[in-house]
Amino acid sequence: MEAPPDNDVLWARALHFTHRDRTPGLNGVSLGVRDGEILAVGGPRGSGKTTLLRCLSGMLSPTKGEVWFNSTPVHTMGPLSRERLRRERFAWIDPEPGLVPELTVWENAALPLMLRGMGRRKARERAVDWLERLDVGAFARKTPLQLNQAQRQRVAIARALAPSPTVLFADEPTAPLHRADRVHVLRTLMTAARSHDITVVLATGDLEAAALADRVVHLLDGRRVSNAQLPPAAGTEGRASCSLSV
Numbered sequence: 001m002e003a004p005p006d007n008d009v010l011w012a013r014a015l016h017f018t019h020r021d022r023t024p025g026l027n028g029v030s031l032g033v034r035d036g037e038i039l040a041v042g043g044p045r046g047s048g049k050t051t052l053l054r055c056l057s058g059m060l061s062p063t064k065g066e067v068w069f070n071s072t073p074v075h076t077m078g079p080l081s082r083e084r085l086r087r088e089r090f091a092w093i094d095p096e097p098g099l100v101p102e103l104t105v106w107e108n109a110a111l112p113l114m115l116r117g118m119g120r121r122k123a124r125e126r127a128v129d130w131l132e133r134l135d136v137g138a139f140a141r142k143t144p145l146q147l148n149q150a151q152r153q154r155v156a157i158a159r160a161l162a163p164s165p166t167v168l169f170a171d172e173p174t175a176p177l178h179r180a181d182r183v184h185v186l187r188t189l190m191t192a193a194r195s196h197d198i199t200v201v202l203a204t205g206d207l208e209a210a211a212l213a214d215r216v217v218h219l220l221d222g223r224r225v226s227n228a229q230l231p232p233a234a235g236t237e238g239r240a241s242c243s244l245s246v
């Protein structure tokens with residue numbers, strides 16, 4: 001087993017993943033994510049973006065291939081070690097905010113901090129600080145159902161960023177939002193991540209979103225492809241080009 005290059009925080013080699021019903025999810029994907037980079041994983045629906053993020057974050061074990069986090073091989077870890085790695089170093093944002101309706105906005109944002117053992121008062125301060133950065137500080141005492149969808153998604157982003165994860169995995173984080181909200185929320189997320197040196201791996205089928213990233217890699221049918229190989233509807237380029245899979 002050869003360890004990844006030093007400047008890659010995440011590194012995957014020849015990842016394959018087959019779902020339980022034998023649907024192929026990934027078919028030999030290799031990539032490196034540099035420390036502090038915002039990397040977009042683009043591609044049409046069903047191309048394997050979510051599956052790739054789940055394998056990189058240790059949520060799924062690849063059927064074949066390697067995943068490294070710094071110099072730690074994630075693919076050989078047992079379920080408990082992977083769970084701890086995810087809890088302590090990674091954060092995840094889904095298309096839906098998934099907030100707890102019975103808790104206030106600040107309690108939702110503070111939840112991961114309190115689950116890590118931080119006292120309620122300190123967790124509250126940190127959570128409110130992040131809510132303010134994401135322009136939803138005024139709603140701290142409200143409950144999620146009193147907010148609109150874009151505001152709730154900002155709360156989910158504050159909750160993900162508050163523990164200062166090393167890597168944030170964002171799976172179509174702005175998919176349910178209106179176009180104007182999408183770009184705004186994404187820009188806020190990226191600015192916040194950049195200012196805290198948080199590496200971001202963003203899955204998105206939205207070319208406008210992908211163009212905000214430092215680099216874009218494209219998937220098609222579970223493989224890495226150059227954008228020239230994408231079907232016409234998805235064939236426009238983001239801010240940076242990508243290479244053929246190896």
Ligand SMILES: Nc1ncnc2c1ncn2[C@@H]1O[C@H](COP(=O)(O)OP(=O)(O)OP(=O)(O)O)[C@@H](O)[C@H]1O
Pocket residue numbers: 019020021023024025043044045046047048049050051052203205
């Ligand atoms: N739980 C599952 N069981 C079986 N097949 C699955 C499962 N989840 C995803 N797939 C299949 O795996 C392939 C990759 O899916 P994946 O969700 O990773 O793609 P995606 O690019 O994220 O798509 P989307 O944009 O629709 O979320 C697709 O063929 C999909 O139908």
